[in-house]
Every structure is written in C-alpha cells, then in structure tokens.
Amino acid sequence: MRVVTLAGGTGAAKLLRGLVTCVPQRDLTVIGNTGDDTEVWGLHISPDLDTVTYALAGMLDVERGWGLAGETFNCLAAMATHGAETWFNLGDRDLATHLTRTRALRDGQPLSTVTARLAAELGVAVRILPMSDDPVRTMIRTPGGRLTFQEYFVREKALVEVVGVDYDGAPSAGPAPGVVESIQTADVVIVCPSNPVTSIGPILAVPGIVDALRSTTAPVVGVSPIVGGAAVSGPAGALMRVRGLAVSPLGVAEACAPWLRRLLIDPRDRACASDLARVGVEADVADIVMTDRAQEAALARRVLEVALERRGT
Numbered sequence: 445m446r447v448v449t450l451a452g453g454t455g456a457a458k459l460l461r462g463l464v465t466c467v468p469q470r471d472l473t474v475i476g477n478t479g480d481d482t483e484v485w486g487l488h489i490s491p492d493l494d495t496v497t498y499a500l501a502g503m504l505d506v507e508r509g510w511g512l513a514g515e516t517f518n519c520l521a522a523m524a525t526h527g528a529e530t531w532f533n534l535g536d537r538d539l540a541t542h543l544t545r546t547r548a549l550r551d552g553q554p555l556s557t558v559t560a561r562l563a564a565e566l567g568v569a570v571r572i573l574p575m576s577d578d579p580v581r582t583m584i585r586t587p588g589g590r591l592t593f594q595e596y597f598v599r600e601k602a603l604v605e606v607v608g609v610d611y612d613g614a615p616s617a618g619p620a621p622g623v624v625e626s627i628q629t630a631d632v633v634i635v636c637p638s639n640p641v642t643s644i645g646p647i648l649a650v651p652g653i654v655d656a657l658r659s660t661t662a663p664v665v666g667v668s669p670i671v672g673g674a675a676v677s678g679p680a681g682a683l684m685r686v687r688g689l690a691v692s693p694l695g696v697a698e699a700c701a702p703w704l705r706r707l708l709i710d711p712r713d714r715a716c717a718s719d720l721a722r723v724g725v726e727a728d729v730a731d732i733v734m735t736d737r738a739q740e741a742a743l744a745r746r747v748l749e750v751a752l753e754r755r756g757t
C-alpha cells in the first residue's frame with residue numbers, strides 16, 4: 445500500500461512516527477514543506493524536512509520538537525562571540541546536516557537529491573521529497589513590514605501582529621521530481637496535522653500539486669491540527685484568522701477544499717461534523733492529540749482505517 449503524506453514539521457513528525465509502525469518505510473512518501481527554509485550563517489536550513497527526517501531516524505529532540513536529541517550548542521556560543529546572530533538555534537551535530545546540504549546545493553545538486561541522501565545516511569527508508577526544488581518562501585506580513593517565517597516564529601516568537609501571508613516564488617515553482625507522480629499513484633493520501641497556512645499552504649501553492657490531489661483516485665484524508673478552537677501548538681490559529689479561515693476543523697477543511705474527502709477531528713469538535721458535511725468533507729471523530737508513541741501509532745492506524753473504508757466508493 446503506497447501511502448503519501450503532506451507534511452510540515454512537529455505535528456507531522458508525530459503522525460509519521462506512528463505511520464511507520466503500520467506501513468513499511470519504503471511504502472511511505474513524505475511531501476515536505478520548504479516554505480520555512482532559510483539561510484543562517486550562509487547555510488541552507490530546511491527545518492521541516494529535518495524535523496521529519498530526524499523523527500523517522502529516531503533522533504529528534506522530542507521535547508523541543510526540533511533538532512537532535514542530546515544536542516550541544518558550542519558552535520552557537522562561539523558564533524555569539526564573533527557577533528553573529530544567534531536567535532536561530534543550530535546545534536553542533538545538526539550543523540553537519542546543514543553543511544552537507546549547503547555544499548551539495550552549491551555543487552548544483554537539487555534539494556530533492558540531497559534530501560534523499562541525508563535521509564538514507566541517517567538510516568531512513570521513507571521517501572522524503574521536498575515539495576519543490578525551487579525556492580518558495582513563506583513571508584509573514586506585519587504592520588512593520590514583511591518577515592520570513594523563521595523571523596516571525598523563532599525571533600519574534602509569533603508575538604507580532606500579522607496582516608497577511610505570502611508564498612514568494614510559488615507561482616513560478618514546480619513540484620519536485622516524484623511529487624505529482626506519487627500523489628497520482630498513491631493508495632492513500634494523508635494530510636498530516638500541520639499548520640494549514642504555513643506548512644500545508646505552501647505545498648498547495650506549488651502549481652500542479654492541487655491538480656494532482658484533485659485527480660488522484662486515492663482517498664485523501666486529513667487530521668485536524670485544530671482542537672477545541674485552538675492549535676494543539678504553534679501559531680496556526682492566528683494565521684488562519686488572517687487568511688479568513690475559521691479556527692476550527694471547518695477552517696482546516698476549507699483550506700483543503702475541494703479535494704479533501706475525510707477529516708479526523710477531536711471529540712470536542714464533534715459538533716463541527718455537519719459544517720464539514722456542507723463543504724463536502726466527512727468527519728471522523730477520533731483521539732487526535734498525540735502525547736506519546738502509543739497515541740501516534742493508534743492515530744496512524746485509525747487514519748489508515750478511515751482512508752481504506754472509503755476505498756472504491
């Protein structure tokens with residue numbers, strides 16, 4: 445069974461860890477968000493691809509939700525001595541990933557090639573694809589000017605007012621090799637519980653990806669990142685409001701209309717089911733908050749069950 449997922453970082457990483465307990469790694473494809481990519485100290489950082497790769501390698505710092513477990517930050521401290529900006533935390537071992545990626549990109553390799561190589565070198569057999577090899581940058585519009593996503597989220601701690609979100613570069617970007625084909629030939633497509641505006645939104649903004657989602661014969665099933673009127677973590681709520689989306693499973697469904705068939709929602713959001721039906725999305729109530737490995741695996745199983753119930757109907 446070929447399972448294809450659209451993924452951001454922390455929320456997606458949890459469900460993906462669950463999915464690899466149900467599906468052989470080789471049958472799982474991740475289409476990862478690169479709208480959060482940034483450059484720090486001349487290095488190309490792909491935070492969401494790294495979070496997913498580290499999670500699947502069993503190396504993610506689970507408490508932080510990013511970076512490597514047991515990491516040290518000696519280089520960061522030394523860079524501060526030299527007057528470098530240090531608001532974006534880069535761990536010592538994490539730097540090996542960014543150095544490898546940056547060198548490969550400078551040698552002319554596409555991001556998809558080096559992403560596959562990094563995953564393989566860390567023992568991950570899941571196929572991890574960036575949404576695009578072309579630069580797409582999520583820009584957060586604030587009253588004081590535009591910020592990159594990392595400036596907004598990490599430097600400003602998501603505390604500034606947001607008036608809009610842009611996906612720079614998206615109109616002229618193309619899907620990375622394998623992205624469209626994997627969606628077209630999937631048995632199941634899963635939209636991970638990721639930020640609809642800054643994780644799933646940039647993926648959908650790459651021309652060709654929505655067309656593939658509309659035309660695939662695979663059931664497309666999502667897990668709501670919004671529970672009881674708020675994001676489980678992070679700034680999804682504020683960003684959804686700015687995009688005119690309700691901070692509820694309905695807003696999540698609307699961000700994915702009209703190709704999303706089913707959405708797993710929390711029992712607290714049971715009352716949303718009729719709203720979802722109005723936009724053509726069937727609701728399935730499940731325990732969608734993952735706080736340990738058992739819950740990750742149980743939710744992954746449930747998502748696959750829900751998707752397969754739909755098969756051929």
Ligand code: GDP
Pocket residue numbers: 451452453454455456457458480492637638639640642643667668669670671674675676677678680732733734735
């Ligand atoms: P980011 O790039 O690290 O922000 O990664 P994501 O977009 O994948 O993750 C953030 C989103 O995941 C937020 O909108 C959270 O509400 C959602 N999320 C995090 N943990 C969980 C969880 O256990 N269950 C569900 N349903 N959503 C979650």
